[in-house]
Amino acid sequence: MADRGASFKRDLSEWRIALVAWRLLVLQAADPVVGAGMAEHSTYRAHPWRRVEHTLGSGRRLFYQDAEALRREVARLNRSHKRIRGTLPDGRPYDARDAATRVWVLLTLFECVVAMRRLGGDPYDATQLEAAYREFREAIAAFELPEEELPRSAAELPRYFARYARERLEFTEAARYLLNDILREAPRPRRLWFLGDAGWRVVRAAVARVIRELTVADLPPVVRERLGLVSSRRAALLSVVLHRGVGAVVPLLPDGLRYRSAEEVRRPPRRFRPAGDARGSRVDRFFREVLDQTGDGCITVHDLKAMAHNVCWQLELSEDAEARVYRAFEDWWEQLRAAMDADGDGRVSREEFTAATLAGCDRDADYLERGLLPALREVFAAADTDGSGFLEFDEYRAVFGGPRVHPAELSHGFRQLDGDGDGRITEEEFLRGFTEFFTARADSTAGAQLLGRP
Template identity: 85%
Template sequence: MADRAVADRPVSFKRDLSEWRILLVAWRLLVLQGADPVVGAGMAEHSTYRAHPWRRVEHTLGSGRRLFYQDAESLRREVARLERAHKRIRGTTSDGRSYDARDAATRAWVLLTLFECVVEMRRRGGDPYDAGQLEEAYAEFKEAVAAFGLPEGELPATAKDLPAYFARYAREKLEFTDAARYLMGDLLREAPRPRRLWFLGDAGWRVVRLLVARVIHDLTVADLPPAVRERFGLAATRRGALLSFVLHRGAGALVRLLPDRLRYRSAEEERPPRRYRPHRDTRGPRLDRFFREVLDQTGDGWITVHDLRAMAHNVCWQLELDEAGEARVHGAFEGWWEQLRAVMDADGDGKVSREEFVAATLAGCDRDEAYLEQGLLPALRAVFTAADTDGSGFLEFDEYRAVFGGPRVHPAELSHGFRQLDADGDGRITREEFLDGFTEFFTARAGSTSGTQLLGRA
């Protein structure tokens, strides 16, 4: 009876997207998207996926929930927020090609890979859409993404046209970009330990991530569309094919036995980890970790303007600012970069290395009055003003939580961060308390729960 009830349930792309087994095709999705040259270029220069992969995944999943699981107003706000973010993701690659995240063909590809991965998840799990169900799911998908205003004809008219679209796009557009290679290879072997796996310790995580990296690599290669594997020069192994069959069929059989409350991911944010483990650090090794985990947001080994832009983006993302508010925050962080470069870029190459950062910090250059007044402090004031939504001149706890909260932030950690900034303990954070606390944090003199959560925790 239960199987019949499931079989009789109307098709819903949104519901299928929320199944937990979508995680089996999540890495495949990232590789397909990163193989688009525009996406790959944007990831290389603007994304924090190397340094903070789990945070990027959270932002991606959060955006997906707003696009497909929420009401029309939430969808409108999310599309507007993506528009504001994407207009800043543009530039020129090292080989002279220009790129712009607002390119219509690229947007269509990114959206369609999401639909295609759901279709593939069901097919490999042993419960594929039939022809009618596929068209129903595609119609639901197209209705949701209509808010992006893609040009007429950019999306295939029907679901039956998708295989030809994917094969053509793979042949004509896709490249084995640096981003795709990194996703397929080194990222998982280098990824920092997720905070939920604290019990493994650093040594345990190093062992586990090697196994996980191998499994995901073999699974992803086996699951990629044949045209994409051919384009990349990859070959699925028997081991990978067997792994794919066992995992997908096993997950497909399991989820069909589960009640909906266990089968589907809630549209609500994930609950924070149950155990709170305060972050402790020392002055010595802290500088290296601060450079790597906070300032080098893009994970390329340097501090550049793109790292400061990534920080500004994270602030704006948390607060869902309007266009004018985002412009003020980004402008302040651009000014901070210019001052940081002037103070720390000893060799004048337009970027700051770890060695330059450590040397300048130990020499006290980051406490230089001009550096603070013309760079760091205006950026911090912009964050405070954006967070102070009622214009009271104070951050109440709810305003603080809007900036520093999130699915990975334990309530105890959130409260601890608030108390760190609330120096006089009166239950609200003044502008001066905010500036003093974060000046200490960004001059690498003191740890800060708030600082690491907002801009640095992996």
């Protein structure tokens, strides 16, 4: 096989990185801090594909763009991680800003690229490995991580991984769910709309089994031992066949097919559901697909924080502006809890939400004026970057667009909100459209895209 050199960024952009993607997620989730953050603050259960999209998008900004884009992405991540903290089930505090955890998360990305090449039959030699590690270190310098936490050279990585695995890693609930359950329950990706729900269930079961066996086989032995996992001979054979087979084919492809381009593949517009659903069915679906962001069957403050995160993620906001968005969504949660938490347990179940909504609690003036509407006003203010009092299409696209949004769908959402058809959205039009959406009285392309579809 021809020598491809040692470019970490180039190797990271190969499509075959998908073969080690789940391995990467499990390695990261096995850190107790990451696992706890995923359990309490992440939307990965309800919206796994959006979570993957955010992760890949962040990686592109970290490794493939200019210094200014890198600086902004690091600032975005720092603001986001500042809010991810709490207490582990055993009482230990956790904080996503923990330096050792951040180093682990970043190094797992480098290690997975190294593993991809090794498993594919074209491993880095010692010189190439050090060159790739230097390239990686240059890219992550913007994080200003403590030097003592980072291995000084690639040659030290195996020792670092062994020590970290034995001292820090656990088979967290998040890692267990990623490995055993999430792919058996994951909603159909929108790009696979042609499979239908029945076809997706069949494909999903087969894919879940293959990915689990491949992931366990590919994990570093010290990690498998730490997590109590055993790889079968069949899984080991599957790993060899897949990695070597793809590793032999990929180098023969032209660069346009071999590497991910910056432009994502577009998919057909969404097939919208008919508007004739019964009110109860609409409310139930709205709870599951929109409000229950963390996918745990109830609404808590974490779901509203996840919504705020998804709004802020799309925009380049100042720390003060981002804090206002989060504060508004937390206030919305307090009003939602007060109106709908019938048993006072600090969360709103699907049954409580459905009963309260059908009874009209979501239209209560106090709930709207002190909860939902202030949150929507902050979203509008954040999106109105030029302060004109209107959302022009470019401003709308910054919040509601993205690589997964078909242009026709984007235009449709804009027209839904632009009630008078003058080519711009007023705050009144924005509030009216989203009030209908968040009270589960109308479908909205814009609303669904803002908070993420399954």
